[in-house]
Amino acid sequence: METTAHSPLPVPLHPGLPILGNTLAFLRNPLSTLHTLQRQHDRLVHLRIGGRNQYLVLRPEDVKHVMQENHRNYGRSPAFEILKVFLGNGLLTSDGDFWRRQRRLAQPAFHRQRLAALTTTMIAETASWIAELKQHNTKQPVNISQAFMDITMRIVCKTLFGSDTTGKLDGLSSALDTLNYLANKKMLSPIRFPYSWPTPDNVRSKRARMQVDSFIYGVIDQRRQRDEDKDDLLGMLLSAEDEDTGEKMSDQQLRDECVTIFSAGHETTAVSMAWTIYLLSQHPDVLARLQTESRTVLGDATTPAPEAFRSLTYTLQVVQESLRLYPPAWIMSRRAHNPDHIGPYTIPAGDTALISPYLLHRDPANWPDPDRFDPDRFAPGGPKEQLHSYAYLPFGGGPRLCIGNQFALMEMQILLAMLVRSFEFTPVVNQRIIPNPLITLRPNQAVRINLL
Ligand code: HEM
Structure with a gap:
């Protein structure tokens, strides 16, 4: 008998502890808990x-x-309140009409034609980063996780702020790291003191936030005083006008969008790149194919032409497969404003829907042998093209799709192709890397690699 919306079935409740429910299982081992839930339930749990x-x-x-x-x-779930403390009311954390307006204002900065201009900057920055890596003592393994944090930070800074940041990045980078670390800690902690309490972590967080603010307001001020029309993302955001009202962004809004793009735009990419290098170190056959492609397509030019990167089809497949196995945004949440009916079930108003790209990407119903690293899943005409579009969502979906998705894919292709073209690399023996699901899905330790 068909169950109607008037007599919904209760969503199966996963057994848990009295009072604590499933909290401890999620805190202790979220990824294996997710796999258990997938094995034991069918649609909603x-x-x-x-x-x-x-x-x-x-x-x-x-x-x-x-x-x-x-x-x-x-709308945004309560989890975003913790991020708001340092991101403010930017694109990632805001909601409703305010978010819609901000997204409309920021979107042109990420259009295809704009991306073409940013690609040239990405290539130039990557070339000087490779030159620095070549200076590295070849007897010592390179901490490639840290190296990717540095270069993705430089790229986002250059594309967002142009040259205004030269020599000023070190303090900013460590302040952002501190804020990220403290937000992670707070999210995982069962006891959360209000930010107004002067606990040691709150004091550190406030200090780091002040450092970030003084940097970003400084750049905005300097730009306004010079009254220049610069071709970077900040220039686009400064001149963006609301279609209906003609209004521009306030300094506070500019600050929030800059910090958001800054944070959302470098750590995710850096973590994905570290995972990609780790996977390649375990799969020499894939690495060899990748090297052949990059050396053939890019040749020896120190700064290859931006168009060349469009022909790197296998490089893109490797990036996509790495994002399947280790999607940085491994879980996302949404709060229901009104009850929502999903098949015979209802998600009540005020409760949270959880979506896990990590789990969807490893669902054996869609991905045969899901734990195997196989970039050919993404070959043109390959198995991925037969799947439901939401079986693969490293950048989310719907209107809140990552605004930087094309930026990130291009950046990852450039970094990967230029790196593997320039070096031979071997894994560091006995490095056992497993995922650590914090706000993003990080490797549990820095990935190290011998670059020759
Ligand atoms: C591998 C790299 C990246 C991954 C995996 C990633 C993933 C995501 C995901 C899953 C979301 C949606 C979150 C949700 O719906 O709850 C998102 C949103 C966002 N991302 Fe990315 N991202 C990446 C790189 C970037 C870059 C390079 C930028 C900017 C330069 C960026 C800026 C943003 C912003 C501003 C949002 C909020 C969009 C909105 O809600 O309107 N991301 N990202």
Whole structure:
């Protein structure tokens, strides 16, 4: 008998502890808990985490419903409040009409034609980074995780602020790291003191935030005083006008968008690159094919032409497969404004829908032998093209799709192709890397590699 919206079935509740529900399982080992949930449930599963009702959505078609078809019913979940402390009310954390307006203002800065101009900057920065890596003592392994943090920070800075930041990045980088670390810590902590309390972590967080603010307001001020029309992302954001009202962004909004693009735009890419190098170190056959492609297509030019990178099809496949196995945004959440009906079930108003790209990307129903690294899944005409579009979502989906997705894919292709073209590399023996699911899915230790 068909169950109607008037008599919904209760969503299966996953067994948990009295009072704590599933909180401890999620805190202790979120990834293996997710796999257990996938094995034991079919469509939706009800969890109690941190005293809240949360509903994990398991099927791609239902994920599409939440993120795209019925997206207006969902807003940012309480988890974003922690990020707001340092990101402010920027694109990632804001909601409703305010978010819609900001997205409209920022979108042109990421259009295809703009990206072509930014690509030239990415190539030049990568070339000087490679030259620095070549100075490295070849007997010592390179901490490639850190090297990627440095270069992605430089690229986002150059594309966002142009040359205004030369020589000023060190303090900013460590302040952002501190804020990221403290936000992670707070998210995982069962006890959260309000930010107004002068705990040691709160004091550190405030100090780091002040450092970031003084840097960003300084750059904005300098730019306004010079009254220059610069061709970088900040220039675009400064001149962006609302179509309806003609209004421009306030300094506070500019600050929030800059910090958001800065944070969302470098750590995710750096972590993905570290995973990619780790995977390649375990798969010499894939590395060899990648090297052949980059050496053939790019040749020896120190700064290859931007158009050349469009022909790197296998490089893109490697990047996509790495993002499948280790999507930095491994879990996303949305809060339901009104009850939402999914098949015979209902997500009640005020509760949270959880979506895990990590789990969807390893669902054996869609990805045969899901733990195997196989870039040919993404070959033109290959198996990925037969799948539901929401079976693969490293950049999210619907109107809140990552605004920097094309930027990130281009950056990763450039970094990867130029790196493997320039070096032979071998893994450091006995390095056992496993995923550490913080705000992003990081390797549990720095990835090190011998570059020859
Ligand atoms: C491998 C790299 C990246 C990954 C995996 C990634 C992933 C994501 C995901 C999954 C979301 C959606 C979150 C949600 O719906 O809850 C998102 C949003 C966002 N990303 Fe990215 N991202 C990456 C790189 C970048 C870059 C390079 C930039 C900017 C230069 C950027 C800027 C943003 C912004 C501003 C948002 C918020 C968009 C909105 O809600 O309107 N990201 N990203």
